[in-house]
Amino acid sequence: MRFKGINNHHCTNQLIQIIITGSDFLVLWTLLPLAIRYIHHSYKWNDDSTRIFWLLCTFSMGIAEYFFSSTIHERQVGAGSILRRSTMLVTTQTLLSYLMLRAVHFTFRLGWQLLFMGICMLFIIILLRFVARWILKYMRKKGFNLHRISFVGSDKEIQRLQEKIINNPSYGYKISSNYASADEFASMLDHPDDLVLGDELYLCVSRMNRELIERTANLCFHRMVKFYYVPIAKEKLNLQSVLIDDMEVMGTYSSPLEEPANRLIKRIADVLLSIVFLIPTGLLLPFIVFMIKRQSPGPIFFRQERTGLDGRTFYCYKFRSMHVNNDADRLQATKDDPRKFPFGDFMRKTNIDELPQFWNTFIGDMSIVGPRPHMLAHTEQYNRLIEKYMVRHFVKPGITGWAQVTGFRGETRELWQMEGRVDRDIWYIQNWSIWLDLRIIWMTVKTIFKHDKNAY
16 A cells, blocks of 8 residues: 555656646647748648648657656745746757758748747746646645655754745645654664655654664665655755765865856846846936935945955945944844934835945946845854854855845844854855846845835
8 A cells, every 4th residue: 555655646746747748738739820820931831841840849849848847746846947947948949940940941931930939938838837836736735646754853953844844735745754763763663564654754863873874764765765864953064965087075065156157147147137227226316315315414325344255345335224323334224223214214125225236236246146245243243153154255245145035134133043044045055046046036026016024
C-alpha cells in the first residue's frame, strides 16, 4: 500500500504536467491560423506549404517543451521561475520555427508574424500558468494532491521548516509523522516496520551522528522515500560545492554575480531602469520641492553616508522626509517618529522619498535590487553582533531587496529582525537571477497600491 500511494502521487503530478503541456500546444494551434492570415501572400500557399508551416511550428514547440516544460506542479515553484521558463519556452519555439522554416527554403516573409504570434502566445501561456498555479494551490488547501512528510529532530532549524510548511497549506504538505527525539527514532530503526514514513523525510541531527544519518538514508532508499538532511543551527554553514578540475571543495557565499556576463546584464538593466524612473522624478520635482519647503525648512535632499559594495562608503540620496535633526545618522525612523513632517510621512509610506536613489543607481553606487544599504553606525553595530553581517556587501546595495518584499522592511527593534534580513540578503546573493530581480521589482511595485505596515 505504501508504494502504491507514492506511485499514485507521482502519476498525479505527471497528469498535471501533461494537461499543462497539452494546453500549450492548443494555444499554439489556435494562434497558427491567425498568424497565417497576416503572412504576406499566404493566399498563394498550397496544401504542402500549410502542412510544412504547421509541422515545423509544432515540432519546435515539442523541442521547447522538452527543455522548458512547466514546473508548476512542484510544491514551492516561485513566480520568477514560472516567468523565466515560460519566456524561454516561447522564445525557443519562435526562434526554432523561424530557423527551420528558413532551412527548408520557405520563401514567404514571416519573421514579424512569428514574433507577434510569440508575444501573444507568451502572454496567454503565462496567464494560463498562473491560473493553473492558483487552482493547484486552492486544491491543496482543500486536501487534494497532498504530499506526506516526516520530520526527525527537535533543533530550531527543523522547527522553522515545520512552521513554514504548516503556515502555508498551499504547498500541499501533510505531516505524516514527527519524531522529535532523534534517540527514540534511532532505537526504532532496529524495527523499521513500526516506523511511519511519508513521501519525504527530513532529518535534523548533528553531523557527528553519522551512523544515524546513513541508516536513515538507507531506510529511505528501501522505502522509496526522498531523504533530506538538515544541519542543526550551530553547525549550519553557508558552504557551496565548487569544482577545481575534477575535485570538489566547499566554498563560502558564491554568487552568480561573480560571473562578468551576469554583472553586465544587471548593470545594463540598472542603467535602463534608472533612466525610466528618473524622467517622472524630474517631472514631480517641482511639486515635491514646494511641499517640502512649505512644511519644513531646510534642504530638499537628504544625503547620508552608507556602506556599499565591498564595505566602501558612499553617499545615499533621498528626498528629505524629516525635520533637520542631529540624530539622522544614528537613529532609525519609527512609526510615530516626531521628526517626520506630514508630507515626509506620506513620501515614506509611498516610497517617493527613495526616488533620488535612482541617481545612485545610474552612477553605479547602487543597484535597483540588492541588500538595503545601512547607515555607518548600524554597520559597525551589527558587524559585532552578527557574524555573517558583512557578507551582504559582496554585491551592490539596492533600492529594494528580497528582505524588504518578504517581511523584513523598516525598523529593526530586535536582533532577530536584523538576522532575518541578513539571511534573506545572503539568500538573494547566492540565488541571483535577472528573473528574481524582476520578481522583486514587481513585488515592490505592488506595495505602492497595497500599503506595507512596516513602511514608515
